[in-house]
Amino acid sequence: MKGDNISFRYTLKNVRIVLKYGGCALIILFLGIRPFIFDQFIIPSISMYPTLQPGDYVLVNKMIIGPRLYTKFDFTKPIAHFNSVRLRGYRKIQPNDILIFNMPYDDDHNTGINFLINRDFCKRCLGTPGDNIGCNKGIYYNNSYNDKSFGNLQNQRSLAKKNIDNIPNYIKKVFPKDTHFNWNIKDFGPLYVPRKGDLIRITPYEATLYKHIIEWEQGKKIKIDWKHNNVFIEKYNLKKYRFTHDYYFMVGDNIENSIDSRYWGFVPEEFIIGVVSRITYSKVPTTHGIKWNRLWKEI
Numbered sequence: 645m646k647g648d649n650i651s652f653r654y655t656l657k658n659v660r661i662v663l664k665y666g667g668c669a670l671i672i673l674f675l676g677i678r679p680f681i682f683d684q685f686i687i688p689s690i691s692m693y694p695t696l697q698p699g700d701y702v703l704v705n706k707m708i709i710g711p712r713l714y715t716k717f718d719f720t721k722p723i724a725h726f727n728s729v730r731l732r733g734y735r736k737i738q739p740n741d742i743l744i745f746n747m748p749y750d751d752d753h754n755t756g757i758n759f760l761i762n763r764d765f766c767k768r769c770l771g772t773p774g775d776n777i778g779c780n781k782g783i784y785y786n787n788s789y790n791d792k793s794f795g796n797l798q799n800q801r802s803l804a805k806k807n808i809d810n811i812p813n814y815i816k817k818v819f820p821k822d823t824h825f826n827w828n829i830k831d832f833g834p835l836y837v838p839r840k841g842d843l844i845r846i847t848p849y850e851a852t853l854y855k856h857i858i859e860w861e862q863g864k865k866i867k868i869d870w871k872h873n874n875v876f877i878e879k880y881n882l883k884k885y886r887f888t889h890d891y892y893f894m895v896g897d898n899i900e901n902s903i904d905s906r907y908w909g910f911v912p913e914e915f916i917i918g919v920v921s922r923i924t925y926s927k928v929p930t931t932h933g934i935k936w937n938r939l940w941k942e943i
Contacts, residue, residue, distance in 0.1 A: 691902035719761035753908040757860040771837035771893035778833015
């Protein structure tokens with residue numbers, strides 16, 4: 645009996661050691677996976693319907709484009725620029741990738757680009773750096789992929805059948821929302837997606853399209869004079885501009901019910917968190933019951 649008691653205490657001690665150090669190892673593994681490899685986000689809205697639905701928990705692969713490493717951690721308020729380094733990924737972002745990113749603009753979309761750590765959005769990438777993109781009679785296009793469709797084609801075809809005059813203004817009017825552009829939700833573009841190092845001429849037309857990103861890159865305000873065909877950055881007459889960052893254009897699959905790049909413009913590469921790879925599980929928002937048909941569903 646005495647020997648059995650010693651054996652039991654010895655076994656119990658081993659179990660406690662395994663639990664202690666095993667638990668620590670799991671915590672370290674979890675903390676390492678989230679910043680560097682995978683993370684999970686919940687879909688709160690219908691903007692990506694039917695591909696993604698409210699209550700879906702999605703697995704986000706950070707290794708594709710490369711994880712971000714923050715060098716400063718003061719995220720208590722929106723800031724114009726945050727300090728981070730992106731590790732090397734194994735491929736570039738491609739059109740049709742579904743991305744999780746930090747939304748670059750405040751709710752009114754007119755205050756310029758700024759970063760807020762928990763302002764996360766999920767949209768589909770329509771345009772990558774160097775692409776010309778747009779919408780023709782309700783159908784998205786990317787001139788780098790002439791034989792390819794983007795997003796949910798059924799929703800786009802439904803929009804194509806609608807009379808633009810019957811669509812409410814808050815849905816119809818799209819970026820850059822300027823009277824010099826006759827763009828709307830059914831027809832806009834072609835729009836060039838800026839690439840780092842590209843040099844473009846600047847007229848009021850280009851300045852209107854790229855105002856927010858030039859002001860973000862330079863930290864200075866732009867003044868656009870359509871009457872005299874001039875653009876000023878402070879007192880300097882801007883004739884050419886070279887972009888210093890890569891940008892992306894994001895859209896929702898629910899084309900008539902998605903606040904995306906069509907309304908606020910471009911997303912800097914630094915704001916991208918990762919690529920959605922699959923749905924891990926999904927809950928009914930009202931009852932919190934599991935949607936078993938969406939369990940571990942590949943996107």
